[in-house]
Amino acid sequence: MKLLLILPDNKRSYWGGVSNSGKAGFARLCLTTIAGLTPEDWEVEIHDARVKAIDYNVRADLVGITGLTSEMPRAFEIADGFRNAGHTVVMGGVHVSALPEEALEHCDAVVIGEAELVWAGLLEDFKRGKLKERYRAELCDMKNMAIPSRVLLDRSMYGSGFNTLQATRGCPFNCDYCTVTSFFGNKFRVRPSDEVIAEVKDLNTNKFFFMDDNIVGRPKYAKELFEKLIPLQLSWGSQASITIAKDPELLKLYARSGGKYAFIGFESLSQKNLEKMKKGWNSAESYSESVKKIQKAGISIVSSFVFGLDEDDANVFQNTYDFIIKNNINAAQYHILTPLPGTVTYKEMESEGRITDRDWSRYHTGEVVFKPRGMSAEELLDGYHRIFRKTYSIQNILKRCIGDPRGLSFRLGANLSYRKKALKMPRTPGF
Numbered sequence: 001m002k003l004l005l006i007l008p009d010n011k012r013s014y015w016g017g018v019s020n021s022g023k024a025g026f027a028r029l030c031l032t033t034i035a036g037l038t039p040e041d042w043e044v045e046i047h048d049a050r051v052k053a054i055d056y057n058v059r060a061d062l063v064g065i066t067g068l069t070s071e072m073p074r075a076f077e078i079a080d081g082f083r084n085a086g087h088t089v090v091m092g093g094v095h096v097s098a099l100p101e102e103a104l105e106h107c108d109a110v111v112i113g114e115a116e117l118v119w120a121g122l123l124e125d126f127k128r129g130k131l132k133e134r135y136r137a138e139l140c141d142m143k144n145m146a147i148p149s150r151v152l153l154d155r156s157m158y159g160s161g162f163n164t165l166q167a168t169r170g171c172p173f174n175c176d177y178c179t180v181t182s183f184f185g186n187k188f189r190v191r192p193s194d195e196v197i198a199e200v201k202d203l204n205t206n207k208f209f210f211m212d213d214n215i216v217g218r219p220k221y222a223k224e225l226f227e228k229l230i231p232l233q234l235s236w237g238s239q240a241s242i243t244i245a246k247d248p249e250l251l252k253l254y255a256r257s258g259g260k261y262a263f264i265g266f267e268s269l270s271q272k273n274l275e276k277m278k279k280g281w282n283s284a285e286s287y288s289e290s291v292k293k294i295q296k297a298g299i300s301i302v303s304s305f306v307f308g309l310d311e312d313d314a315n316v317f318q319n320t321y322d323f324i325i326k327n328n329i330n331a332a333q334y335h336i337l338t339p340l341p342g343t344v345t346y347k348e349m350e351s352e353g354r355i356t357d358r359d360w361s362r363y364h365t366g367e368v369v370f371k372p373r374g375m376s377a378e379e380l381l382d383g384y385h386r387i388f389r390k391t392y393s394i395q396n397i398l399k400r401c402i403g404d405p406r407g408l409s410f411r412l413g414a415n416l417s418y419r420k421k422a423l424k425m426p427r428t429p430g431f
């Protein structure tokens with residue numbers, strides 16, 4: 001039996017696309033993980049549609065497709081194509097789990113939730129001709145996890161030289177606009193640290209990225225893991241909450257274990273916005289102090305900001321830009337608030353009649369799909385383009401990159417990559 005696993009593309013998105021050389025940034029973990037869960041008597045092929053065209057006549061008994069919300073229209077198109085060619089198609093992932101009925105219009109079966117505890121059973125059902133429409137999974141306990149089948153990836157298709165892996169799932173927090181807790185549950189789960197270390201030792205590069213939503217979500221576990229990473233002398237990054245700045249020992253171990261950079265969700269400089277989105281534990285007042293502590297430990301910061309929150313008006317772009325420059329934040333990701341299915345934000349906006357566009361391909365956080373409160377949709381989009389372009393001027397990049405030699409290559413790489421995105425955005429006059 002042959003299983004074909006497909007990751008769709010979305011050319012509208014600024015995130016996760018392919019470079020001019022035709023390479024994607026890095027391989028996500030989703031399909032290699034499913035491949036790792038697949039019994040050995042199956043042949044598995046991974047097809048990343050971002051880098052290679054789809055062939056609907058390829059030999060396959062079963063086709064599996066997953067993707068982000070913004071990739072769903074393309075995912076459904078691909079699913080329809082394979083079904084028209086006579087294949088059986090299974091879909092899963094965060095979006096499909098939130099709206100399984102929508103996916104079932106394009107596929108034969110859906111996995112709702114994590115695949116770990118149902119995948120082998122689904123394949124067995126398929127073999128026996130007894131595939132069900134819905135496989136609703138419980139959360140796994142993260143012990144003896146299947147190792148992602150990275151050998152199935154064609155490395156020449158990816159520009160980054162790092163591997164990805166996962167040590168934890170979920171997040172102890174539950175911000176309104178985020179899908180993490182609705183998908184992974186309220187319980188923050190961790191893998192035994194020795195199992196993570198064994199996987200790290202098997203990687204064929206000395207650089208990796210923890211795909212965790214908050215690697216420091218349980219500080220005691222994070223410290224234990226980081227201690228064990230120190231002797232390996234590797235280089236890594238992850239997403240982390242700004243609460244890391246409150247724990248000097250955690251900061252020190254993050255850096256000593258090779259943690260060169262952290263993606264941190266600041267989201268807003270307005271405490272009112274933070275409170276409303278249930279992220280009031282982020283204290284906007286102490287952001288500057290936290291930034292200093294993290295950077296002093298030798299960790300570069302990629303900050304994330306969301307625009308279009310209810311307390312935002314058109315001044316939010318200038319204020320955020322000033323904050324980035326004043327605090328010499330190493331890199332910044334900007335996102336337009338996007339009501340992703342499965343989130344509280346989605347439900348609220350839906351009930352208020354504020355969702356203006358249901359084309360999922362626009363749900364990549366670079367377009368406006370709802371009615372903002374404090375500015376017009378046009379002002380929101382213009383401001384987003386302007387702050388992106390201005391943050392990534394050559395002059396600003398140089399200012400951010402010189403100084404601390406620690407993590408210089410990462411800072412430079414990240415800034416140049418964000419500049420490429422900024423240059424794709426329409427040019428509008430300054431602030």
Ligand code: SF4
Pocket residue numbers: 171172173174175178179180181213214241265279
């Ligand atoms: S802290 Fe980050 S990962 Fe956790 S719920 Fe909030 S946005 Fe999601």
